[in-house]
Amino acid sequence: xxxxxxxxxxxxxxxxxxxxxxxxxxxxxxxxxxxxxxxxxxxxxxxxxxxxxxxxxxxxxxxxxxxxxxx
Numbered sequence: 522x523x524x525x526x527x528x529x530x531x532x533x534x535x536x537x538x539x540x541x542x543x544x545x546x547x548x549x550x551x552x553x554x555x556x557x558x559x560x561x562x563x564x565x566x567x568x569x570x571x572x573x574x575x576x577x578x579x580x581x582x583x584x585x586x587x588x589x590x591x592x
Contacts, residue, residue, distance in 0.1 A: 522538055522542050522568070522571055522572070522575065523580060523581070523591070524536060524545075525541040525542065525545070525577065526538070526589065526590060526591045527591055528582060529541075531590065532584045532585070532588040532589060532590040533588070533589060533590070534587050534589075535565075535568070535569075535572070535586055535589075536587075537567060538572070539564065539568050539588065540567065542568065543564065544591045548564065552564065565583075572589060576589075579592055580592055
């Protein structure tokens with residue numbers, strides 16, 4: 522995630538970040554579609570926690586709703 526945001530020109534959305542990480546890690550579609558709860562997948566849930574941790578550590582900033590950039 523951090524590597525993608527460093528190379529991305531400007532802020533990126535949750536969806537864009539998730540797609541880039543899934544592609545980079547070559548995560549199978551079956552795992553990407555596994556539901557955690559409600560409509561949220563397990564992958565989306567874990568990516569949300571990764572963004573929260575990175576924000577807490579001061580590595581990324583939330584610039585607007587669901588838009589992130591490197592600090």
